[in-house]
Amino acid sequence: MDTLKVRDAADVEQVVRAAIASEQALEIIGHGSKRQVGQPMATNALLDLSALNAVTSYEPNELIITVQAGAPMADVLSLIDSRNQQFAFEPVNTAALLGTPDIGTIGGMIGAGLAGPRRIKAGGVRDHLLGAHAVSGFGDSFKAGGKVVKNVTGYDLCKLLTGSWGTLAVMTEVTLKVMPRPESECTLLLRGLDDLAANRAMTAALGSPFDVSGAAHVPNPALCASADGLASLESPQQTVTLLRLEGFAASVAHRAAALGQALAPFGTADVVDDAASAAVWASIRDVKPFAANGALGARPVWRIVCPPASGGALGQQLSRETGGEVIYDWGGGLIWAALPPQPDARATLVRQRVDAAGGHATLLRAPEDVRRNVDVFHPQQAGLAALGERVRLSFDPKHILNRGRIRRVAST
């Protein structure tokens, strides 16, 4: 298969136009770190964006950064970190989970739209993408959004690009909002709660005025032992429930005490400070207990999003019915489930249970033959699915971009 390494937006236009003319579908890649996610694609050539890797501008005082889509995520994260800033949505580093050497590019981060624990407080990737330049499946370079944080001019196309897995347009340059990094953080740790009690504790914490920025639960202590960051919690035979507080030091200390008191009915909370706390949340964010090189590395992994207060019951049911392992984030609103391998990754059962809870499930990790036979992304009601397809066609009528990635289609 041809790999076409583009140098600028004009190259991208040229490649897409030629692809339209010859009716060849393109797979869009940056570093290829998330190529294993989605339905196996029916594409004829690779459009490689990794050479579009420049930081166009970084203005810390304006709280924005503009970079080319192929810019390495690791470089951009360390650049904004050097100015005590961060992406508040805490992008997931999928390298460990997917077993790739690289954490990928900014374009991939946006296309995948995977936000970490702080999503419950700061919003998702969608909430921080302010503007983009992209080439549609018409072969035209267009602009969406702007370079300021407050903007309602025209349709908010950036929302659509986020999480579209490269099926609408090829982003070439993006402007993201950055936020100050909190001065300090700590994590309250409750031990020994079952899934339902942990869900209630997290619900209480998130319904408190103490500005909780992370609420996770690991129901199987063995999962902690195998993952760095979590391993240090030393909780033999006990589940751990984690609640993060961030901000100015005095404020964090005050809220930790108050939240500990409010959660007294769930037990006495230990407090994990700064560096150890950060390591814990990196481990939750990146789903380290399910790492590809770990004990559960061969298992398919589902990413389930549901109403947070129903997460505990849903996760408990799934793990009981499948013998699988689960980890809760977002106060129960996000469940990572690693199920014993099956040809269909237990898709029918998972979807039934998740539908009943009002959520949706994505098969984020599975071998190619499994992904070929299973809907990787959650099937939608007919009307919604048809509307989504019309939206897709409005960007890419010839189905040039990442053909077949989000929905199974007959290969051409």
Next chain:
Amino acid sequence: MTIMMPASDQEVLARREAIVAALRAIVPGEGVIDSPAEMLPYESDALMAYRQPPMVVVLPDTTEQVSKVLKYCFDEGIKVVPRGSGTSLSGGALPLADGVLLGLGKFKRIREIDFDNRAVVVEPGVTNLAISQAVAHRGFYYAPDPSSQIACSIGGNVAENSGGVHCLKYGMTTNNVLGCEIVLISGEVIRIGGKSPETDGYDLMGIITGSEGLLGVVTEVTVRILQKPETARALMVGFAQVEAAGQCVADIIGAGIIPGGMEMMDKPAIHAAEAFVHAGYPLDVEALLIIELDGPGVEVDELIKRVEAIALRCGSTICQISKSEQERNLFWAGRKAAFPAVGRISPDYLCMDGTIPRGALPRALARIRDLSEKYGLGVANVFHAGDGNLHPLILYDANKPGEMDKAEAFGADILRCCVEFGGVLTGEHGVGVEKRDLMPDMFSEIDLNQQQRLKCAFDAQGLLNPGKVFPTLHRCAELGRVHVHGGRLAFPDIPRF
């Protein structure tokens, strides 16, 4: 009216009686209004310079009725303009002479309050403030707070992606809605999202929010609610130069502090507000900042100290810190009354709404001063300083011939200057009819075509709210055409591997 609306369809107007009868069959009783006198309140929204009585007003009260009305209009080729509370500042709900005005005012129920999932399910006619009031007894609130929050509806907030004073820290509508039920022009009812933190598939909620009534009619909204901060205190800081105030704003953000709100007023705005509400604003400063910090008391106390130090370093000539809730509210009273206050010193005013990068503030204000001289019209500036959202109020007298045209030209120049300085045409009021013809100043034809293609995915006939947002409407068939350049998958100039 200086803006051209789509030409009326005489064939539709000729059928008016039959259309009214058909709508009465769907929405019985007083839900269909066709007498000119009774339609009067609907002939404009809060952008009152533009008026147009609709062909007929329909006020359904169930999703089923909305669906049937839209399906009827779709089948009959009749234009529809949706309307919430009519508080749009950009003419988003301006009726069409040959169009049905679809009012959602009867959708007033709060359907469900789910504290555990921190979500409230409401009908679109519920006011913004009513949501906060309904959850206040448990310490919750709905964060976006447009200044019209007593009156504006949540459906309208979704349509316009409304902001407010506190959106610097807590986001706009789009950052605080979880899902909706929407009726397409075909009458089809679609549910998007719900109480989950994220929707699945393409982020259609994100595209519907801020779509200004061009994509569908929202009949239910699920919003996210937050716990109220433990406490809030405000600083009132005056500066002898606008530049120093701008520097102060930049330095606060640069120090890693995101205030709950950070507002700026220039001298004319300060004087008008002070004369109106007697908030105790200093009259000898060029710029006044109101900075609110919220959170736990210990945090607020600490940040107040830090902000005060920054203000002094930037050369503030006065810096007062609120010592009571009453005093905090007094600091805000002047800012919140700025628009009516300006209304007292001028027969009419035009409220603009551009956003600029924060750093461009002094340049933008200097430009506005120059334009004010050029046009011979006064201007007062209030400014959501934290996020660069500028609200110049242009003072004019509509009774003086030509003055309104002059005010509009002045306003257009200000918005062009926002774009020139790296900003955008509208930060929170929407494009509507007001900024429609300026869209090409910010977007190329290709950009606008892509937005219109998206419109085609929802409403290929262009029946929903035509004449808003886009200066020229292209046919969907024409927009959907793919132009084929060249013939083979050959990329002569591109490195291959």
